[in-house]
Every structure is written in C-alpha cells, then in structure tokens.
Amino acid sequence: MSRQAPADAEVTALVHAAAAAPSMHNAQPWLFRYFRHSRTFDLHADLERGMPHSDPGARALHLGCGAALLNLRVAAAHDGWSPETRLLPDPTDRTLLARVRLTGAAADESGLGALYPAIRRRHSSRFPFEEREIPQRVREALGAAARVEGAVLSFPASWHLREVLELVQEAEARNITDPGSDQDLARWTRTDAPSADTADDGVPLYAFGPRKRGGRAPMRDFEGLRRVAGRDAADFENTPQLALISTGNDHTEDWLRAGQAMERVLLLATLEGLSSSFATQPIEWSDLRWPLRDPVSGTGCAQMLLRLGYGPGGPSTPRRPVSDVLDIRP
Known part of the structure; x- marks a missing residue:
C-alpha cells in the first residue's frame, strides 16, 4: 500500500x-x-x-x-x-x-x-544487581530475539561461567597496564561532565558507576590509570548472569547482524524489567576472545558479552x- x-x-x-x-x-x-x-x-x-x-x-x-x-x-x-x-x-x-x-x-x-x-x-547500568535468577521463560525469549537477527545467545554456566569470568579478569588486568587501551579510555571518558548536557559523546563520570569493592560481576573500571575523587564503592553480585552473543562466521556482515541481535536482546530485556551492562574486555583481546566460544560444540565466534539482571537502571548518556x-x- x-x-x-x-x-x-x-x-x-x-x-x-x-x-x-x-x-x-x-x-x-x-x-x-x-x-x-x-x-x-x-x-x-x-x-x-x-x-x-x-x-x-x-x-x-x-x-x-x-x-x-x-x-x-x-x-x-x-x-x-x-x-x-x-x-x-x-x-x-x-x-x-x-x-x-x-x-x-x-x-x-x-x-x-x-x-x-x-x-x-x-541504558547501561554499572551498578550492583540483585542475586535473583532470570526466569527460563525470559532467557528463551531473549535467545529467540537473537536468532531472529541471525545470531546465537547463550548463558554461560558452571565451569564455563567461571572460565569466562577469569577471562574478563585477565583482560581487565591487561587493560589497566596497556598504554593503548588507556589512551582510548582517556579519549572517550568525560571526568569533567557533570550532566548529559555538558558533552555530546563518551562516558561521563556520573555513568562510571561505583568502584567494585567485592563480588564477581565483570565490571570495567573507566578510571583506567587515573584516579577520580568522590566515587563510591559497592559490593556487586557474586553470581553474575552473563549472556554471550555469537555468530557462525566472523566477517563484516556477521558483525552487523550481531549488533542488531545485541540491541534486539537489550530492548526486549528492558521491556522484561532487566538492567544490563557490557563486559567486552576479553573480546578486545584476540587470544582471550577465542576461548569464550561454545564449550560444547567448540564453534561460533564470540561477538558480545552482556551482563543482565535485576537492578537499578543506568543514567542516560550524552548523544x-x-x-x-x-x-x-x-
């Protein structure tokens, strides 16, 4: 029509x-x-x-x-x-x-x-989530959302989850001491932006979230090598719920499909009352990204690692x- x-x-x-x-x-x-x-x-x-x-x-x-x-x-x-x-x-x-x-x-x-x-x-929420499990119905719906866009979503569990968390920890340790990673952070973090109206892009200080005092949630420290005064510290969840988005291949078209799948999952998760953040640290290192793949089939290219759960929504960031x-x- x-x-x-x-x-x-x-x-x-x-x-x-x-x-x-x-x-x-x-x-x-x-x-x-x-x-x-x-x-x-x-x-x-x-x-x-x-x-x-x-x-x-x-x-x-x-x-x-x-x-x-x-x-x-x-x-x-x-x-x-x-x-x-x-x-x-x-x-x-x-x-x-x-x-x-x-x-x-x-x-x-x-x-x-x-x-x-x-x-x-x-919005990305870099705050602690509740120790409340996401229902199987919601997990299945999120998986279906990823499949519509040509990707696969899985929830690492047991030893695979432990391995993923170890990979995140290793990647975060590398990022802290890697001059190149710190340069990227310095370019795109806004420690002098008190509100969304004072910058057009990047991650402002108010969206950093608290420093992680305890817990196993995979949180990126946006301070990098700098130290910002006035940030609170908090204990994060001990049983984080992570969702891995992967594709069969690793070409430009696969990246675009994975990006659409990621956003479709995040939008549906939002409607289901879930909060979310990203744990991309191990995906930024080629030798750490490979072990993230499906441990059963040994196939698939990891494209994104999400942290999902019940908790406060994150603040809006500049556009x-x-x-x-x-x-x-x-």
Whole structure:
C-alpha cells in the first residue's frame, strides 16, 4: 500500500531513535544519509570514531552501527513503515554498511514496533544487581530475539561461567597496564561532565558507576590509570548472569547482524524489567576472545558479552545532535 513520504521532521525523529543505540565507550560511530526521492536511509560508519588500540579491526564499531540500524528499523516499524534492509549494498564503499528503504505499511510480523518504548529506557547500568535468577521463560525469549537477527545467545554456566569470568579478569588486568587501551579510555571518558548536557559523546563520570569493592560481576573500571575523587564503592553480585552473543562466521556482515541481535536482546530485556551492562574486555583481546566460544560444540565466534539482571537502571548518556549525524538529500 502506498503512503505519503515522511516529512523531514519524521526522518529526524527516526534517526534520533537510531542514535540512542549503545556503542563502545559511547563513541556513536555512525552517520545517516536520507534520500527523499527514494525514501531510503544509507548508514555509514564514521571511522574517525574508532578505537585504534581496543578495536583495531573495527569489529566493535560495526556492532555499534548494527545496534543503531536495529533501532532505526524498530522506529520505522513503530511509525507504520516496512523497513526493507540490505547489508553492505556497495562493496566498493567500505563505510556504507546498510541501506534501509521505507515501504508502505505492512504487518509487523517480527514484532519490531513493539520494542520501540524500550529505546529511550535502555541504558547501561554499572551498578550492583540483585542475586535473583532470570526466569527460563525470559532467557528463551531473549535467545529467540537473537536468532531472529541471525545470531546465537547463550548463558554461560558452571565451569564455563567461571572460565569466562577469569577471562574478563585477565583482560581487565591487561587493560589497566596497556598504554593503548588507556589512551582510548582517556579519549572517550568525560571526568569533567557533570550532566548529559555538558558533552555530546563518551562516558561521563556520573555513568562510571561505583568502584567494585567485592563480588564477581565483570565490571570495567573507566578510571583506567587515573584516579577520580568522590566515587563510591559497592559490593556487586557474586553470581553474575552473563549472556554471550555469537555468530557462525566472523566477517563484516556477521558483525552487523550481531549488533542488531545485541540491541534486539537489550530492548526486549528492558521491556522484561532487566538492567544490563557490557563486559567486552576479553573480546578486545584476540587470544582471550577465542576461548569464550561454545564449550560444547567448540564453534561460533564470540561477538558480545552482556551482563543482565535485576537492578537499578543506568543514567542516560550524552548523544550527538541529530544534525551532526544526519544528512537529508533530495
């Protein structure tokens, strides 16, 4: 069914929702170009916002762009559009990651639109969670959400969970003493930002969360080699619940699919009353990322490690103005 093309205000609102996606250190490495004549969005990677030390292959950058792509699809479906999506539409342009064409209204069989309320509610929570197990029904629903986007979600348990936590601990120890990792942190942390209105990107001090005094939850210390006065300390959960997102292969398209799966899982988790944060430290080291894979089959490429649970929601973090990430053309 044909319908009138969206006005520029609606296009801006769609990108505003897309840009609420998470990205490594909140770098927001995406750019959108909208073509009025074809009702098409092009999603480009902003390679200047990469992490040369922590993400030299730009895998995490692509995951963040994949999350923004999922948000765009969710917002479009919520507005009654059918977002026809094609990944990597031009092999000659490595920055062009996806093309989304808005077509007439269609049945939202995949349930994308229902996730829309969670876009503004989802924030990374770097606070302690309760020692309350996530119900099996919710775990299965989160796994199904990842599968829809072409990825696999699993919950490490028993000895595998212990091994994953050891890998996180090893990675965090390396990051603390690695000059390159500290350079990335120094670039993207905002210790002088008292509110979301005083920065456009990065992780502000108020979103660091407390220092970990005890517990086994895999928390990144955003202070790095610096020491920031006034931060509280807290005991975190002893039985953290982690979710591993993996794909069958490890190419650019797999990263984009994993990013969409990650965001779909996070949005559904938010609607289910769960809080979340990221534990990407071992994925940033190639020799530590490999042992994260499925211990039974020995296959799969780990793309993201999530911490899920019941606890306080995290604060909102800064976002670049839509005018900085959206270019509207005839």
